[in-house]
Amino acid sequence: xxxxxxxxxxxxxxxxxxxxxxxxxxxxxxxxxxxxxxxxxxxxxxxxxxxxxxxxxxxxxxxxxxxxxxxxxxxxxxxxxxxxxxxxxxxxxxxxxxxxxxxxxxxxxxxxxxxxxxxxxxxxxxxxxxxxxxxxxxxxxxxxxxxxxxxxxxxxxxxxxxxxxxxxxxxxxxxxxxxxxxxxxxxxxxxxxxxxxxxxxxxxxxxxxxxxxxxxxxxxxxxxxxxxxxxxxxxxxxxxxxxxxxxxxxxxxxxxxxxxxxxxxxxxxxxxxxxxxxxxxxxxxxxxxx
Amino acid sequence: xxxxxxxxxxxxxxxxxxxxxxxxxxxxxxxxxxxxxxxxxxxxxxxxxxxxxxxxxxxxxxxxxxxxxxxxxxxxxxxxxxxxxxxxxxxxxxxxxxxxxxxxxxxxxxxxxxxxxxxxxxxxxxxxxxxxxxxxxxxxxxxxxxxxxxxxxxxxxxxxxxxxxxxxxxxxxxxxxxxxxxxxxxxxxxxxxxxxxxxxxxxxxxxxxxxxxxxxxxxxxxxxxxxxx
Numbered sequence: 362x363x364x365x366x367x368x369x370x371x372x373x374x375x376x377x378x379x380x381x382x383x384x385x386x387x388x389x390x391x392x393x394x395x396x397x398x399x400x401x402x403x404x405x406x407x408x409x410x411x412x413x414x415x416x417x418x419x420x421x422x423x424x425x426x427x428x429x430x431x432x433x434x435x436x437x438x439x440x441x442x443x444x445x446x447x448x449x450x451x452x453x454x455x456x457x458x459x460x461x462x463x464x465x466x467x468x469x470x471x472x473x474x475x476x477x478x479x480x481x482x483x484x485x486x487x488x489x490x491x492x493x494x495x496x497x498x499x500x501x502x503x504x505x506x507x508x509x510x511x512x513x514x515x516x517x518x519x520x521x522x523x524x525x526x527x528x529x530x531x532x533x534x535x536x537x538x539x540x541x542x543x544x545x546x547x548x549x550x551x552x553x554x555x556x557x558x559x560x561x562x563x564x565x566x567x568x569x570x571x572x573x574x575x576x577x578x579x580x581x582x583x584x585x586x587x588x589x590x591x592x593x594x595x596x597x598x599x600x601x602x603x604x605x606x607x608x609x610x611x612x613x614x615x616x617x618x619x620x621x622x623x624x625x626x627x628x629x630x631x632x633x634x635x636x637x638x639x640x641x642x643x644x645x646x647x648x649x650x651x
Numbered sequence: 652x653x654x655x656x657x658x659x660x661x662x663x664x665x666x667x668x669x670x671x672x673x674x675x676x677x678x679x680x681x682x683x684x685x686x687x688x689x690x691x692x693x694x695x696x697x698x699x700x701x702x703x704x705x706x707x708x709x710x711x712x713x714x715x716x717x718x719x720x721x722x723x724x725x726x727x728x729x730x731x732x733x734x735x736x737x738x739x740x741x742x743x744x745x746x747x748x749x750x751x752x753x754x755x756x757x758x759x760x761x762x763x764x765x766x767x768x769x770x771x772x773x774x775x776x777x778x779x780x781x782x783x784x785x786x787x788x789x790x791x792x793x794x795x796x797x798x799x800x801x802x803x804x805x806x807x808x809x810x811x812x813x814x815x816x817x818x819x820x821x822x823x824x825x826x827x828x829x830x831x832x833x834x835x836x837x838x839x840x841x842x843x844x845x846x847x848x849x850x851x852x853x854x855x856x857x858x859x860x861x862x863x864x865x866x867x868x869x870x871x872x873x874x875x876x877x878x879x880x
Contacts, residue, residue, distance in 0.1 A: 404749065413849045418833075435749065435830030449738035450748055550848040578850045611738055 403616045405434040406445040407455040408521055409550050411599070412436035414570045414643055416636055423632060424623055430616050438520035446470060446602070449609035453617040454602040457521040460528075462600055472605040472614070477624050478633050478644040479598045482525055483572055484589035485555070486511075486564035494564070499592045503533035510543045512563030516554050517546025525597065526566045532594060559584035568597055570643040577639045599644070625650060658856025665857055666864075672833065672842075673861065680838040680865070683751045683825070684818045687758030691766050692811060694759075699770025699810070700800065714771070720764035725757075729827030732757040736828065749830040754838070757824035762814035769813060773806020774799065804880060812873060819866060839865075 411417055412434065421432050435445070439456045446454050447470045455477070456462060465471045484494065484502055492509035494502035506513055507530075515538075516523040530537045538544035545561065547554045551571040558565040565585075567575075576583045589595075601624055603617040623629055625648035633646040665673040702713060734740055736748040736756075747753035777799055785795045800807075822840040829836030831845060839862045846854040 409848065413845075433749070433832045433835055435832050448740075449743075552848055552850040556850070574850060609738065 401429060401616075402431040402433060403453065403613055403620060404451045405432060405453045405455060405620070406442035406451040407434050407436050408439050408442060408457055409436050410457070410521075410568050410570055411455055413550075413552070414574065414638055416633070416644065419636055420629065420632055423629070424620065428619055428623065430619060432620065438518050439524070440519035443470075446604050449604065449611060452604055452613045453620055454604070455599060456602065457597055457599045458524045459598050459600065461524065462602060466602065469605055469608050471602040472607075473618075473621065474600050474602045475621050475625060476598055476600045476647060476649045478630075478646045478648070479596055480569050480644050481590065482522065482566055482595040482597050483569055483587045484564060485558070485567055485572060485585040486588050487562045487584065488586050489562075490588060492564065495588045497589060499529060499589060499594055500533035502589045503529055503535055506564060507533075507535045507538070510541075512543050512545060512558070512561045513538070514554055514558040514561060514563050514565045515544060515546045516551065517548050520551075521597070522551060522566060522568060529566065529594065555585065564588075570638065573638055573641050573643065598647075624648065654852040655856055657853035658860060661853050661857035662860040662864075665861065672837075673858070675834050676837050676839045676842045676858070677861065677865065679751060679829075679836060680819065680840070680862070683754040683758060683829075683838065684815065686752060686755035687762055687818050688811070688815055690755070690759040691762040691814060695763050695766025695810075695814075696770055696807060699767040700774055702767060703771035703774025704796070704799065714768075717764050717768050717771070721768060723761060723764070725761060725821040725823030726827065727823075728757050728760050729824040732760070732824065732828050748828065749832055749836055751829070751836060754825050754829045754836060757828050758818045758821065761821060761824065762818050765814040765817060766810050769810030770803075770807055773803040773810070776806070777803050805877065808873065808877060812870065815869060816866065819862065 407417065413436070417434060417436075421434075425431060434455075435451070437445070439458045439461070442451075442454055442456050443458075443461065443465055445451045446465070454471070462471070462474055466474050484499070486492070486494065492502075492505045492511040494505050497505065515526055527537050545557070545563070547557045549557070551567055552575060554565055555567055555571065555575045557563075562584075569590075572587065575585075601621045603614060603621055604612045606612050606614040630646035630648055633644050634642065636643055664670075702710070702717070732753070733748070735742050736745070736753055737743055738748070747756065781799060781802060782795060785798055790798070820840060822844055825831070825836070825838045825841045826844065829838065829841065831837050831841040837845075839858050843855045843858045843862075846852075846858065
């Protein structure tokens with residue numbers, strides 16, 4: 362019997378030890394969830410390109426300082442960002458897929474859409490350029506890619522860049538590739554996709570910001586070069602969309618409006634213009650004014 | 652290959668310089684996994700004990716279900732929890748999406764089957780003569796149950812270590828439910844995913860090493876605990 366008493370005591374002892382180990386963590390959580398209830402907090406869904414380039418980390422502290430609004434953002438592909446908006450999980454969107462955005466507003470999910478800035482897409486590929494697209498117009502280049510059967514790596518993730526790529530095939534009157542042996546869908550982010558293209562010695566469509574980042578990581582020896590650029594159809598427009606309070610009653614529409622107006626004001630537009638990565642300007646401001 | 656070496660140096664720098672964003676990710680990781688482990692141990696040890704100790708109908712079926720749930724993909728759990736926590740979802744009013752407790756709910760679902768299955772296995776594997784011996788010594792039911800629990804303590808500890816490892820390293824739930832929001836729900840694993848997508852491979856390696864260091868600390872203290880008990 363003595364042995365049993367002893368073991369009961371030990372069970373209690375280890376239970377107490379266990380609680381002591383767990384307790385500090387739980388306390389920390391209690392503190393942080395209090396902080397999370399802070400009312401002045403705006404939630405934005407955005408695309409990877411604005412976050413990965415560091416633009417938001419650079420821009421948003423100024424917004425918070427001037428308006429007192431604490432902003433948080435989650436960065437995903439444009440497809441998922443729009444879905445988060447439709448499901449009322451965020452208050453505002455900063456995305457880059459104009460046609461889809463207009464539909465989004467038409468369906469009553471979004472309230473106002475305001476153009477903020479643009480950068481551009483570039484077609485990149487190996488220096489040898491087996492499909493001979495260098496310097497061609499975009500639609501000619503897409504046709505050349507199709508007929509040469511050179512490897513083309515697509516994002517394949519319904520992101521803004523992926524949507525643009527599909528639009529470019531259509532523009533060139535080329536059926537959108539899907540299972541063709543030369544067409545590889547990475548299903549990954551832009552930088553990962555550029556790396557896949559580099560490994561396969563293939564072509565891809567990239568936004569200029571991410572390409573600059575890739576170039577700098579490659580330390581002056583990029584495996585892929587810009588071959589086609591500067592065409593009007595390669596424009597990559599970013600817009601801010603407030604979520605419709607009629608569709609989502611919980612949404613913080615006023616704060617979202619404040620952000621939308623702030624992004625369009627002169628000071629924020631100047632900040633965007635001055636934002637540089639490795640000495641190169643990434644975005645060109647072109648906000649719609651009220 | 653350079654970035655692996657760079658990662659080692661970077662990891663030390665992050666820790667020594669008390670890099671605020673790294674410490675924020677460490678804190679997010681520890682908070683969500685502590686909550687998840689507390690919940691899954693509190694629920695899982697009794698359930699696992701019942702499953703292993705008692706004989707009842709459908710016991711085999713329940714075992715099969717629990718063992719199947721060991722293969723739950725984290726991204727799938729993330730999606731299901733998202734569907735429940737989204738503002739228009741059944742639990743949307745609770746405001747748990749993009750929060751640490753939200754992540755912890757998903758991680759609890761990930762770790763609960765591990766705790767139940769391994770606890771049950773440990774209890775089943777305990778010496779069958781133990782019960783008979785205790786009974787012959789005149790122990791009552793409570794004492795027999797407590798003694799059995801005590802005898803399988805190392806098995807339960809192993810269950811906790813395994814489940815902690817899974818919770819600390821998952822990325823699918825944290826990304827989908829937490830949203831990888833800087834200073835709030837960015838955990839070490841989602842930070843690794845982000846740095847990798849940014850092409851900062853060295854930083855990704857560094858954060859991976861930080862996570863391993865945390866796991867090492869936890870396991871070293873558990874060895875201390877094991878010696879004591």
